[in-house]
Amino acid sequence: xxxxxxxxxxxxxxxxxxxxxxxxxxxxxxxxxxxxxxxxxxxxxxxxxxxxxxxxxxxxxxxxxxxxxxxxxxxxxxxxxxxxxxxxxxxxxxxxxxxxxxxxxxxxxxxxxxxxxxxxxxxxxxxxxxxxxxxxxxxxxxxxxxxxxxxxxxxxxxxxxxxxxxxxxxxxxxxxxxxxxxxxxxxxxxxxxxxxxxxxxxxxxxxxxxxxxxxxxxxxxxxxxxxxxxxxxxxxxxxxxxxxxxxxxxxxxxxxxxxxxxxxxxxxxxxxxxxxxxxxxxxxxxxxxxxxxxxxxxxxxxxxxxxxxxxxxxxxxxxxxxxxxxxxxxxxxxxxxxxxxxxxxxxxxxxxxxxxxxxxxxxxxxxxxxxxxxxxxxxxxxxxxxxxxxxxxxxxxxxxxxxxxxxxxxxxxxxxxxxxxxxxxxxxxxxxxxxxxxxxxxxxxxxxxxxxxxxxxxxxxxxxxxxxxxxxxxxxxxxxxxxxxxxxxxxxxxxxxxxxxxxxxxxxxxxxxxxxxxxxxxxxxxxxxxxxxxxxxxxxxxxxxxxxxxxxxxxxxxxxxxxxxxxxxxxxxxxxxxxxxxxxxxxxxxxxxxxxxxxxxxxxxxxxxxxxxxxxxxxxxxxxxxxxxxxxxxxxxxxxxxxxxxxxxxxxxxxxxxxxxxxxxxxxxxxxxxxxxxxxxxxxxxxxxxxxxx
Numbered sequence: 293x294x295x296x297x298x299x300x301x302x303x304x305x306x307x308x309x310x311x312x313x314x315x316x317x318x319x320x321x322x323x324x325x326x327x328x329x330x331x332x333x334x335x336x337x338x339x340x341x342x343x344x345x346x347x348x349x350x351x352x353x354x355x356x357x358x359x360x361x362x363x364x365x366x367x368x369x370x371x372x373x374x375x376x377x378x379x380x381x382x383x384x385x386x387x388x389x390x391x392x393x394x395x396x397x398x399x400x401x402x403x404x405x406x407x408x409x410x411x412x413x414x415x416x417x418x419x420x421x422x423x424x425x426x427x428x429x430x431x432x433x434x435x436x437x438x439x440x441x442x443x444x445x446x447x448x449x450x451x452x453x454x455x456x457x458x459x460x461x462x463x464x465x466x467x468x469x470x471x472x473x474x475x476x477x478x479x480x481x482x483x484x485x486x487x488x489x490x491x492x493x494x495x496x497x498x499x500x501x502x503x504x505x506x507x508x509x510x511x512x513x514x515x516x517x518x519x520x521x522x523x524x525x526x527x528x529x530x531x532x533x534x535x536x537x538x539x540x541x542x543x544x545x546x547x548x549x550x551x552x553x554x555x556x557x558x559x560x561x562x563x564x565x566x567x568x569x570x571x572x573x574x575x576x577x578x579x580x581x582x583x584x585x586x587x588x589x590x591x592x593x594x595x596x597x598x599x600x601x602x603x604x605x606x607x608x609x610x611x612x613x614x615x616x617x618x619x620x621x622x623x624x625x626x627x628x629x630x631x632x633x634x635x636x637x638x639x640x641x642x643x644x645x646x647x648x649x650x651x652x653x654x655x656x657x658x659x660x661x662x663x664x665x666x667x668x669x670x671x672x673x674x675x676x677x678x679x680x681x682x683x684x685x686x687x688x689x690x691x692x693x694x695x696x697x698x699x700x701x702x703x704x705x706x707x708x709x710x711x712x713x714x715x716x717x718x719x720x721x722x723x724x725x726x727x728x729x730x731x732x733x734x735x736x737x738x739x740x741x742x743x744x745x746x747x748x749x750x751x752x753x754x755x756x757x758x759x760x761x762x763x764x765x766x767x768x769x770x771x772x773x774x775x776x777x778x779x780x781x782x783x784x785x786x787x788x789x790x791x792x793x794x795x796x797x798x799x800x801x802x803x804x805x806x807x808x809x810x811x812x813x814x815x816x817x818x819x820x821x822x823x824x825x826x827x828x829x830x831x832x833x834x835x836x837x838x839x840x841x842x843x844x845x846x847x848x849x850x851x852x853x854x855x856x857x858x859x860x861x862x863x864x865x866x867x868x869x870x871x872x873x874x875x876x877x878x879x880x881x882x883x884x885x886x887x888x889x890x891x892x893x894x895x896x897x898x899x900x901x902x903x904x905x906x907x908x909x910x911x912x913x914x915x916x917x918x919x920x921x922x923x924x925x926x927x928x929x930x931x932x933x934x935x936x937x938x939x940x941x942x943x944x945x946x947x948x949x950x951x952x953x954x955x956x957x958x959x960x961x962x963x964x965x966x967x968x969x970x971x972x973x974x975x976x977x978x979x980x981x982x983x984x985x986x
Contacts, residue, residue, distance in 0.1 A: 329354035337445045338538050339369050340531040343704040346371050351446035360385050365446040373700050380444050388454035393438040408438040419469040428469045436465040445532040449518040472843040477501040486540040495519050505844040506636040509548045522548040524634035529655050549658045556635035560684045562981045567972040570595045572607035575617035581922040581937040594944045597970035602938050616948050623938050624945030626925035627900050629814050629890020636982045638685025643978035644897025645963040647945035649686045652729055653693035663688040692720030696733035710741030721749040730755035743770020773812040792872050794879045803883045812886045812928045818902035819892035828859035837898025842983025878911035888928050889921040901961045908957045944970040
């Protein structure tokens, strides 16, 4: 039996005992004539999306009798009707040394196979459909592991055992097809106990950075099994929980939220405030968001988080001056369709000039906690000395998600009856949410009950038009706002195989209805463009922000888009669909329909920039496009008395831009400084904290 170096610094004796218990010593080599592979370990994880169960991961590890072990993990999920099965097969040897990892993912549209093989000091990695490089051979670092961006819990469990066995190195390279992939940073951050079936069970909490965007949170039990994983920032919030801990899912999620707040405090310490209190920004071109002509060589005075004056009046003698000659000064931007999935969103959005964000569906406890933390601004230094600081993030507005139950549901708040719909609205209203977001599976009766109770509680109703009603019926049932252009286009032309005719009587009547009811539309055109582009088109050609995004995000968006048998035909369809969407947006704009800018799950920050660029392509003037992310948004949320323009008395949420977005809307990407409630930050410093290079 090999030595496990139990006395080596940083190596827990508990792991040695675990290795012995499950028989992971491989010194004895057994001939092929021995009995079939021996089952060593197995388990089942429940997979959650927004704390709604969407599938399972089942894994088993067998001893192949030749000194190797093979772990097989099968993950099957159904996210709102989109089914996906991923089979991961990991072969490893002594000391959890990985030898081969194959991951096959099957959807209704395609099947992809990613593969990493290690032969001595070299590794070959193939990630078709994920990496532009696709295949790469590379020297294997002495301490390194295998893996892809979507690593199942069981593979991460073996990775954690490998990391612990090798004395918990501060960084762990992961062999990927792209050389841009950063090594993982794994940290032990705490111990805690949970009550499981009447007994207290101790778990150890870790954070894992650079696997996905943001820091994943992972818990292991004393037998070195992964008990749960919470991924906030890779997209929508997701959790995997081992069956035996499923009853504690809520408590584990709340533990993860507490860890997120610690992570946010850590991020906050990395970015100094450049100006606060009383000061004047002088010399900039003022684009105040009201629609008034730009004012050259302006002076804007800020005091205690509020705008005191904005115009040509000189700053008072002795006041601190922030020189901004050659720059444009605008109101802070509003991101009106975010799924705020991790504290890393805060620095990323601020870096892009977003000072207010509306969340359109997330996890209740996380959203309440992060909103209140950003509003109250408590914080701690790394040594836990109590100080007053201001946590990094925009003002956060919340739309509470409500859907019907079942496998097609989205989120954890189900309403199968009008009474349940009313109760859900009341829960959100009591939690001081700003809106209700309805979703696809709601019945007409529940939709009406939800809308009526929301209005009675002073909330507006936004969201998807439920599948059981048409868009005009959804408006009649109480919807005040509509997310996604598809519900507008579908109302104009219900047959997707027919062209959209904006001059038809149907189109004119529907647009008149939107105008009459003052329905606010959130098109999310940039996400539609990103999600539907064919593989033959590099998304960086229309979203250059990918070139500045961290690898963990850029690779995700570069992987979007399906390969087509006829790329030219797929590109033609894509361009035709984009043209139609822009024509519809242009028609809404000309009719005076309130439009607000949101990027949905697009590239954080930059997705909003792309939204404004598309609006200008649709026929909006640059100032009109800017107003969709400033004044229009503030009006839609009934907060225009406090924000949305650069005027005396309003909150000092501002951006300084290199260039003139009235001449070139793409200059909105060139944020130099961002001011949130009077605190000025450097955009590049903010971006770097979460891996952007803007």
